[in-house]
Amino acid sequence: xxxxxxxxxxxxxxxxxxxxxxxxxxxxxxxxxxxxxxxxxxxxxxxxxxxxxxxxxxxxxxxxxxxxxxxxxxxxxxxxxxxxxxxxxxxxxxxxxxxxxxxxxxxxxxxxxxxxxxxxxxxxxxxxxxxxxxxxxxxxxxxxxxxxxxxxxxxxxxxxxxxxxxxxxxxxxxxxxxxxxxxxxxxxxxxxxxxxxxxxxxxxxxxxxxxxxxxxxxxxxxxxxxxxxxxxxxxxxxxxxxxxxxxxxxxxxxxxxxxxxxxxxxxxxxxxxxxxxxxxxxxxxxxxxxxxxxxxxxxxxxxxxxxxxxxxxxxxxxxxxxxxxxxxxxxxxxxxxxxxxxxxxxxxxxxxxxxxxxxxxxxxxxxxxxxxxxxxxxxxxxxxxxxxxxxxxxxxxxxxxxxxxxxxxxxxxxxxxxxxxxxxxxxxxxxxxxxxxxxxxxxxxxxxxxxxxxxxxxxxxxxxxxxxxxxxxxxxxxxxxxxxxxxxxxxxxxxxxxxxxxxxxxxxxxxxxxxxxxxxxxxxxxxxxxxxxxxxxxxxxxxxxxxxxxxxxxxxxxxxxxxxxxxxxxxxxxxxxxxxxxxxxxxxxxxxxxxxxxxxxxxxxxxxxxxxxxxxxxxxxxxxxxxxxxxxxxxxxxxxxxxxxxxxxxxxxxxxxxxxxxxxxxxxxxxxxxxxxxxxxxxxxxxxxxxxxxxxxxxxxxxxxxxxxxxxxxxxxxxxxxxxxxxxxxxxxxxxxxxxxxxxxxxxxxxxxxxxxxxxxxxxxxxxxxxxxxxxxxxxxxxxxxxxxxxxxxxxxxxxxxxxxxxxxxxxxxxxxxxxxxxxxxxxxxxxxxxx
Numbered sequence: 001x002x003x004x005x006x007x008x009x010x011x012x013x014x015x016x017x018x019x020x021x022x023x024x025x026x027x028x029x030x031x032x033x034x035x036x037x038x039x040x041x042x043x044x045x046x047x048x049x050x051x052x053x054x055x056x057x058x059x060x061x062x063x064x065x066x067x068x069x070x071x072x073x074x075x076x077x078x079x080x081x082x083x084x085x086x087x088x089x090x091x092x093x094x095x096x097x098x099x100x101x102x103x104x105x106x107x108x109x110x111x112x113x114x115x116x117x118x119x120x121x122x123x124x125x126x127x128x129x130x131x132x133x134x135x136x137x138x139x140x141x142x143x144x145x146x147x148x149x150x151x152x153x154x155x156x157x158x159x160x161x162x163x164x165x166x167x168x169x170x171x172x173x174x175x176x177x178x179x180x181x182x183x184x185x186x187x188x189x190x191x192x193x194x195x196x197x198x199x200x201x202x203x204x205x206x207x208x209x210x211x212x213x214x215x216x217x218x219x220x221x222x223x224x225x226x227x228x229x230x231x232x233x234x235x236x237x238x239x240x241x242x243x244x245x246x247x248x249x250x251x252x253x254x255x256x257x258x259x260x261x262x263x264x265x266x267x268x269x270x271x272x273x274x275x276x277x278x279x280x281x282x283x284x285x286x287x288x289x290x291x292x293x294x295x296x297x298x299x300x301x302x303x304x305x306x307x308x309x310x311x312x313x314x315x316x317x318x319x320x321x322x323x324x325x326x327x328x329x330x331x332x333x334x335x336x337x338x339x340x341x342x343x344x345x346x347x348x349x350x351x352x353x354x355x356x357x358x359x360x361x362x363x364x365x366x367x368x369x370x371x372x373x374x375x376x377x378x379x380x381x382x383x384x385x386x387x388x389x390x391x392x393x394x395x396x397x398x399x400x401x402x403x404x405x406x407x408x409x410x411x412x413x414x415x416x417x418x419x420x421x422x423x424x425x426x427x428x429x430x431x432x433x434x435x436x437x438x439x440x441x442x443x444x445x446x447x448x449x450x451x452x453x454x455x456x457x458x459x460x461x462x463x464x465x466x467x468x469x470x471x472x473x474x475x476x477x478x479x480x481x482x483x484x485x486x487x488x489x490x491x492x493x494x495x496x497x498x499x500x501x502x503x504x505x506x507x508x509x510x511x512x513x514x515x516x517x518x519x520x521x522x523x524x525x526x527x528x529x530x531x532x533x534x535x536x537x538x539x540x541x542x543x544x545x546x547x548x549x550x551x552x553x554x555x556x557x558x559x560x561x562x563x564x565x566x567x568x569x570x571x572x573x574x575x576x577x578x579x580x581x582x583x584x585x586x587x588x589x590x591x592x593x594x595x596x597x598x599x600x601x602x603x604x605x606x607x608x609x610x611x612x613x614x615x616x617x618x619x620x621x622x623x624x625x626x627x628x629x630x631x632x633x634x635x636x637x638x639x640x641x642x643x644x645x646x647x648x649x650x651x652x653x654x655x656x657x658x659x660x661x662x663x664x665x666x667x668x669x670x671x672x673x674x675x676x677x678x679x680x681x682x683x684x685x686x687x688x689x690x691x692x693x694x695x696x697x698x699x700x701x702x703x704x705x706x707x708x709x710x711x712x713x714x715x716x717x718x719x720x721x722x723x724x725x726x727x728x729x730x731x732x733x734x735x736x737x738x739x740x741x742x743x744x745x746x747x748x749x750x751x752x753x754x755x756x757x758x759x760x761x762x763x764x765x766x767x768x769x770x771x772x773x774x775x776x777x778x779x780x781x782x783x784x785x786x787x788x789x790x791x792x793x794x795x796x797x798x799x800x801x802x803x804x805x806x807x808x809x810x811x812x813x814x815x816x817x818x819x820x821x822x823x824x825x826x827x828x829x830x831x832x833x834x835x836x
Contacts, residue, residue, distance in 0.1 A: 038286025102153030346498025
């Protein structure tokens with residue numbers, strides 16, 4: 001039973017499914033399944049019982065999406081629906097057909113492979129592993145089927161000794177039959193009794209086309225004649241005997257094949273109940289795999305679930321437009337939790353109905369535990385009902401007008417609506433007298449605002465917009481046209497009612513000027529002034545948005561400069577450490593050479609008493625050298641500790657292990673300051689003192705160049721080293737770009753020096769794909785050297801070929817942490833934000 005948050009039922013009624021084209025969305029997703037079983041699961045998606053069940057399915061999808069994002073997929077290729085043959089096996093006395101074996105073998109093999117995949121990846125896919133635990137590995141049946149089937153799915157000759165012997169005898173008999181037939185063709189042709197110099201097959205037997213007058217000259221079985229009567233078909237007695245031998249041996253081969261099929265059937269029969277359950281699990285896994293594939297390929301995500309309140313949509317696309325790959329402008333809508341009614345207004349063809357359908361479809365998909373084409377920080381409540389009145393309900397046969405059809409549907413919504421329902425109403429109050437329709441719309445909205453969790457309606461009625469401005473829990477929202485081109489912007493704005501702009505649209509569509517002039521006169525000055533006021537508010541809102549973006553950009557720039565200054569100070573500290581280490585190495589070398597020389601001199605001394613004093617002196621000198629060596633060892637330990645990051649480690653952190661000179665991932669922290677790492681596929685325990693957050697070889701190359709630059713600068717000024725350091729620290733506070741370097745290591749690769757980019761935005765308009773990729777590569781290197789935390793790439797929408805190529809390149813770039821489309825205010829689907 002589908003339970004709503006209060007214990008009722010979660011439903012999406014038939015009218016809503018049809019209006020939102022929900023089944024068409026499922027049809028497109030089902031096309032990505034690997035088997036009919038997975039497609040059947042997707043087609044059968046329905047609201048889950050409660051929020052807990054939805055979260056359980058989301059956990060499975062997260063595991064699958066992680067696998068797909070890592071270029072892994074489940075071994076589901078070749079999966080077929082074997083429920084029919086399993087039911088046939090369940091009947092006593094029946095046997096499988098030979099053509100049943102190949103799909104059965106594929107089913108068993110896929111099940112076993114999934115079990116192996118589960119056991120190898122259990123830690124990475126905890127939720128999915130729990131579902132796959134319902135599968136049972138059956139190596140015995142797989143081995144049996146592999147032993148008797150060839151690559152074409154036919155029973156092999158060596159499936160049994162009896163079958164091998166039977167088929168060898170059959171081939172010998174068939175060769176003898178063919179030899180007899182060929183010989184008789186030649187003999188009968190020479191005798192002149194054949195109509196044509198060949199034999200043919202009738203009723204599975206070899207016959208010869210004889211001239212009608214020569215029938216009595218060949219002893220054999222008559223098999224009929226031609227339509228003209230000029231040819232008769234006879235099977236000579238020699239051929240009859242050879243053919244009978246073939247049929248006898250073929251029957252033995254069939255009997256042995258049937259015996260093998262019976263043996264396999266007896267092995268499968270006790271496994272049927274478990275196999276039928278396995279089929280259900282495989283169908284679910286394949287269906288979820290299809291959902292995850294669509295989410296990954298279409299940049300979808302798994303939203304958060306809300307216990308109550310209004311939904312929060314972040315860069316949400318209409319699922320149908322998204323799946324079909326057409327042009328789709330994302331919608332961002334973030335009402336307050338206390339909002340219970342949203343009135344969408346604005347021009348026709350401005351996106352109002354599409355936005356409302358988008359919300360309805362996304363909510364329906366979430367109820368079914370499916371990912372949605374929106375950013376992951378989208379949040380949607382679990383609704384008890386999703387009820388819609390969208391479109392034309394006119395029915396001529398039943399005598400229903402459009403207005404009557406709307407009222408009948410609204411009555412159904414009223415009867416089903418409760419405090420956990422989502423209600424979507426299109427053009428409420430239209431299709432009748434404007435004054436009465438407006439009054440009815442207000443009364444209905446007040447009712448639904450009190451009864452439903454959220455009501456969204458589209459409207460051109462000024463009274464409704466005014467009500468939404470003043471009523472508690474209600475809110476205006478609008479879509480507008482571009483002020484210059486009058487084309488739809490599809491940008492949703494809360495708290496701003498929208499003008500219908502019917503006259504502007506009419507002008508754009510070519511309505512004559514004199515008609516528009518009369519229309520403006522009839523509308524009245526007050527109405528025109530209200531529309532002008534709304535447009536002024538829109539202009540002010542746009543200017544404020546630009547000012548906010550500029551302020552954010554300045555704040556970001558200051559933060560970046562502060563980050564660069566800190567990095568420069570760290571560079572200077574590292575320079576001092578490198579110089580200390582160089583001096584220490586020289587001192588250690590001198591001590592080692594002195595000790596070695598003393599040891600050699602002591603060893604060469606004679607044992608005479610007169611040399612005793614000299615020997616004692618050398619021994620004391622050696623002791624002092626040993627003591628100095630110990631002091632340098634202690635100093636080196638301090639120097640090593642100086643280079644170790646002393647911050648707190650966390651599980652999952654990437655860290656560099658000095659002893660192996662490799663990167664690893666932290667999987668466990670121990671209280672005795674030991675850390676467990678996964679280096680490649682090898683688990684390793686290491687001391688915290690052996691861990692770094694950087695590769696010393698790479699950092700040394702970068703910092704050595706920076707140190708050389710600072711030294712050069714210091715020599716040019718002629719100052720002492722301490723003064724150069726003070727000057728460098730002073731410069732760091734005023735720093736506005738990266739230190740010049742001949743090269744630097746980024747993400748495991750060496751890139752050339754570039755200057756600081758002029759902007760954090762790269763504009764690719766007019767670029768071909770190859771040119772764009774080269775420009776992006778250079779732009780990312782510049783941005784990394786400038787310590788930009790993120791950049792923007794303006795690729796536009798167009799045909800989609802450019803942005804797809806850009807995303808494919810970003811997905812494999814070693815220095816890109818993540819990327820996503822910008823919000824509608826920042827460019828929407830035409831701009832990608834890249835985090836470095």
